[in-house]
Amino acid sequence: MGQWLTRYVVIDAVLVAAAWWLAFGLRFGFRSLAAGEYTHIAISGFPAAMVCMLMGLFLARVNRQTWRFVSLVDLRRLAGGALAGGLLTAAAIQLMQMPGFPRSVFLLFMLTTVILLGGVRATARSLGERQQAQQQRHEGQQRLLIVGTLAEADHALRQLKGSARWLVVGIVSPLSDELGHSLQNVPVLGTVQQLDQIAHVKQTRMVLLASPPGAPLRREMLMHTGEAGLSLLTLPDADQWLDAEASTDLRQVQLEDLLGRTPVALDDHGLTELMSGKTVLVTGAGGSIGSELCRQIARFGVARLVCVDVSEYAIYQLEQSLRRSHPHMQGVYLTANVREAERLDAILMAYKPVLVLHAAAYKHVPLMESQNAVEALRTNVLGTVNVAGAAGRAGVQRFVLVSTDKAVNPTNVMGASKRLAERVVQDVAGQYPATQFVAVRFGNVLGSSGSVVPLFSAQIARGGPVTVTHPDIVRYFMTIPEAAQLVLQAGLMGRSRQIFVLDMGEPVKIAELARLLIRLSGKTEQDVPIAFTGLRPGEKLYEELLADDETTERTPHAKLRIAKVGADDSAVSGQVLAWLNEAGPAPTGEAVRAWLKRQVPEYQPNDSTG
Template sequence: MNAKQRYILLLIIDSIIVTLSVFICYYILEPFFEGYSTKLLITTSIVLLISHHIFGYLFNLYHRAWEYASIKELIAIVKGVTASVLVTTLIISIMNGYIFARLMIITWMMHLILIGGSRISWRVVRSYVFNKKEDLIPTLVVGAGRGGNLLISQMNTTPALGMKPVIAVDDDEDKRNIELSQGVRVRGTTKDIESLVNRYDIKKVVIAIPSLEKKKLNAIYEDANKTGAEVLIMPNIDDIMAGKLEVSQLKRVEVEDLLGRDPIELDDEGIAEQLEGNTILVTGAGGSIGSEICRQVVKYNPSRLVILGHGENSIYLINEELNNRLLGSVEIIPVIADVQDRDRMFEQLDKYKPEVVYHAAAHKHVPLMEANPTEAVKNNILGTKNTAEAAIAAGTKKFVLVSTDKAVNPPNVMGATKRVAEMVIQALDKESEYTRLVAVRFGNVLGSRGSVIPKFKQQIEAGGPVTVTHPDMTRYFMTIPEASRLVIQAGALANGGEIFVLDMGEPVKIVDLAKNLIRLSGYKEEEIGIEYSGIRPGEKLFEELLNEDEIHPDQIYPKIYIGKASEVELDEINKLIPKLFSNNELKNILLNFIEQKPKEDLT
């Protein structure tokens, strides 16, 4: 039945109910009424019919999806019926000089029962007559809270989902054996998933606790995955309530869900004060981090966003994406430029005079930079210095450098150049009267271009094996959106010269990451296989986020630490740079320079 047919059917049903209700109520209780005539009953019926359709339109009683009826829809019926009966009572009283209170009260009650019943009956018919339950996949729902109840209700009213909720589990003992929507009971806790899947022949497990801690989510996934059932996860409940996502938009559990950290809450007010109505410039805007910074920045309504990068195609893609999404609400200005070109950077920053600069342009691959150290120096050190000095000259308020955990005690060229880039920022901050310059240091980013996850996925698709450098190799991980959000938050917190570090939780073994990806791809470890290829040039077994002397229990912001290095003079860096281009021992010069600097202290 289409929308027009349903509208006509409801209109006819309501007209019959409203027209006959006055007569039915009168003749059932006729001995109690005096002074009524057939003419008066007909007049009352006509007035009630007209007023009911008027208020039915105002309260949208004909264009709702009644197969999904809830308390909200029933309240709309009460409002519409009450308003129509009150108006009819007033009109008839004016026409006849007295009030027929008892008749109208009984008529009101009958309207509620019959009109409400006609709507709810459609939901019942749709659920139990038209839905073919035998074709639906038996499903276990993890979570008996708001998310779980919403999901079960959606499954029961939307056969297109193809799932039949059979049972639920929840770790809250107070919810044991309670009945949720349409007879679905809580039969145990998450520890019982494996036994319940087998007992009830469950084919799908849906995790309906989107705010679940990552460690707990990992444990639930492990238990559910052992059963062979497909494991899905529900979107964030706040996004559902805000209308950004639907309850039914379930997705497979991804490695980002299992290994990503619990998200950090941003100081939206402080960030908005910094970005709203201003010109923002992002270097490396076509890269994984740079493009995500752009996506996050536009949420705060800057007047202009300058997306700068030297890769034509990547800048084209992020420019198209942002313009298609924003439809002109923010001016997007694409600029093709290389941060190594000092004159070009000064020209562009002077032209647009951004209030905030996010510097994400860098060479980041450790083995490649070991083989090409001069290029690492040009891009990571000189590129940072060029951009930062251009920002100072242009009167930029905040300059935020995207740094890395590989800058801590670096044994490789990439990490060493990023540490010197941090020194450049801190030295320039001391000399700048107006511009505040800071660095943000974090670990590996899940799914970024050239990172380990895309590589592992390609190897799995090719049938394996997955290559891991060393069984004990560990890294800190975070998601691309979170890394970008941290960069933006750091800019809002910056007083100048700081190195912001995110509390990234526990490091993850790369071999465990490989095993998770194999399982999530639907294979067993024996089918794909894992091989160890050996540590590559410049790699460390364990990454660090802070030097030992930097470790401090206090946080400047929830899950964000702040470090401030000891004095580093810009003259020292200026003397270092020529040596890097005139000596074959570039790496040793870099590492020696870093080691001779005093250790950092947290403030």
């Protein structure tokens, strides 16, 4: 401690000396001073100035300051000491009776002393804090490799800037010509093929995939690193930065990151104009698609969001979620069954929504195929008759039916019921011309209730096998937010009787999906085997988004097309009501399928249907 105090005093003395000469240089010009014109005056007063200034600093106890922890109080004490030293210097020079001594030097001497001594203390503190922060970060940080091109790595490094958790130790690029470059002092250590060796040398198992969602590199890395035991991470989504409840730290790569595509571009202005300050109603609001629709709608400043679902638990969960994320939005959470027309009429007449999104449906193909076939009709078809009719009677501006790709050339009861629901919407549209009635078809939604992803995940957790019906079966997939956003966009753009088809991208083999999920769990197919069980009743190898005799036309939105279907002038709504009343409470599956075949000519049940 004594050595440090001595060192501080010596440095202060050197700086006081520098301040004296700097004061003369500022007063007379450094060239004149160097030429010796005023050197004799400066030299004559130098000893007195040194003694007096150091005495003033000593009286202010500046010599006791610890530079690394200097504060504003210390700097004010330093200024007081310099003032005292400057006054003592002026008094000493006057007593020495030095003719022509410039008085302005005294003021400059005090100022330069404060600047030099204060500057060195502030610098010492800044360096100390920086060193301490780096030590703390490095002690608590996890070592991380970034996989991606330099452009992708630059984006990731900017997102991680200032992170207290992660220490980036290198970049692994898929481009060999980027080897040897560096970015923000982080070197490119090698190519993707060398990732295992690089991770071993750098003593890390954490890998950040900087490539965008859906990029082929992501799938390649997952299949490569699953056997190497590396943990794959990704940056948070843009929506998570805006969600106060969501974590904005790195997260594990998920299936949506591997199959996701370019984010949907919404007409935010148009949707805000449609919904802001108004009432919107969603049926099936507690389901996967319905709840995401509610979350998306809440973003557009609705005055009131009416959420309808038959499940008490689902509507309760939705209420809790929306109250947390949108506390200022007025939510109305109702338990109601779309089969009950009078209840729906009462709800819509009471709240008068401008937009109704009808997402309530049974969608599980095998369950709806035989014993529950009539339930598919009562919910998917009769429910649509009731909701669409109530919307028309209440003067709703826009009605949107959430349909499915299984409605195209259907081979199962569920798909045929949704195709009949589309026809119902077109029929009701003719009865209520003031309301725009549209339908939106899309394929499988990742992570939705009843989809293969939760099933596969549960099977993997049990150790397998993962059951896939056929090695060649393929499906279209999209994420839940993407599906919900496109439904809203279609609802904004649509005109009565139009059926929108979503751009589902490329179909994905279900077996490939299973392999990706196995790797995401950190296992291999040796750990969790895949078993092929054969097609189920009503299931086909591939799904279609358009019937063979349909064509599509473009829309202003790149991911939406309009299916050109023939005009349906039949009073199908009345036929549905009449047949269900005639069939009674428990018609056989064969009777339901026979009636559906008459209503939906393109419906071709599989031979395996029982």
